[in-house]
Amino acid sequence: MKVNGVWIIKNLIRIGVLLTLVSAAAFFLVSVSPLDPLKTNVGQAALGSMSPEQIAKLEEYWGVNTPPVARFMAWAGDFLRGDMGVSLLYRQPVSRVIAVKLSNSLWLMAVAWMVSGLVGILLGVVAGANRGQPVDRVISGYALITASTPAFWLALVLLMVFAVWLKVLPIGLSVPIGVEASGVTLGDRIVHAILPALTLSITGISNIAMHTREKMAQVMDSDYILFARARGDSKWTMIRRHGLRNIILPAMTLQFASISEIFGGSVLVEQVFSYPGLGQAAVTAGLGGDIPLLLGITVISAAIVFAGNFTANLLYGAVDPRIRSGRARA
Secondary structure (H helix, E strand, C coil): CHHHHHHHHHHHHHHHHHHHHHHHHHHHHHHCCCCCHHHHHCCHHHHHCCCHHHHHHHHHHHCCCCCHHHHHHHHHHHHHCCCCCECCCCCCEHHHHHHHHHHHHHHHHHHHHHHHHHHHHHHHHHHHHCCCCHHHHHHHHHHHHHHCCCHHHHHHHHHHHHHHHCCCCCCCCCCCCCCCHHHCCHHHHHHHHHHHHHHHHHHHHHHHHHHHHHHHHHHHCCHHHHHHHHHCCCHHHHHHHHHHHHHHHHHHHHHHHHHHHHHHHHHHHHHHCCCCCHHHHHHHHHHHCCHHHHHHHHHHHHHHHHHHHHHHHHHHHHHCHHHHHHHHHC
16 A cells, blocks of 8 residues: 555656646747737737836736746746636636536546447457458448548538438537526537537547457467367357456556547537537637636646546556556566
């Protein structure tokens, strides 16, 4: 238990260092961007009607003449105290905006993450266990096609088919138009999330399916599978006893690594469906020059991705005792 505690502390320190580097990189990129904070947030017309003294006060407020390092340290200090600043577009605290947007996106991405993982592993196992057969060719062809299909194009196709032609699903948003928040039901939210979740799931299946297929095919060509065949074991018994045990660790790695891919895909998917989630908020903040909101979304998104990888590392020890012993020796 003591060894595991030391290992957890080391990984938490590593996550803290990575978050610091991510926030510093994001802050640097925002600092060197061509956006003028005064023109973006105040407006060219308003600046033209101000006196030099008023403009100087605004420059001091926005820290235009403050060195980037000093501005970053001030922002980081406020962030560690829980103060992410105020969103310039929403006129609300950044933490409140992120909480609302993240609640809309989190369960959408969670559904897509689970569906893509379960279906991808299942298809990969079936294809790898039947390599070279028609079912393998069908699954491999599907995975290759979806892997090369842009998420926004697939979203547009699904939107056109199910919302425009068939008219069985809503065309966008997360709730019905013209309905008060108190009148929105769970069923309404589920119906509006079907197409975005389906798009993210389809695009996320291919990577897991293809890697699982290759690993399963290697297992089926191994010597212990040949011995199991000679012993008279059925294919399902060989898959259950030998195949699943050998593919579980790589499948877990891919599954938790796909969190970052789902985050990236949600930015485009939410734009297509006008889904008011964290991805759409990031695009809006970037185009509107809402630097506090953009930095807050960047750090929170990176923290969720790092937490997913950390969870995968924790689960490795529960699945494979050899990893626990390796950590103890380290």
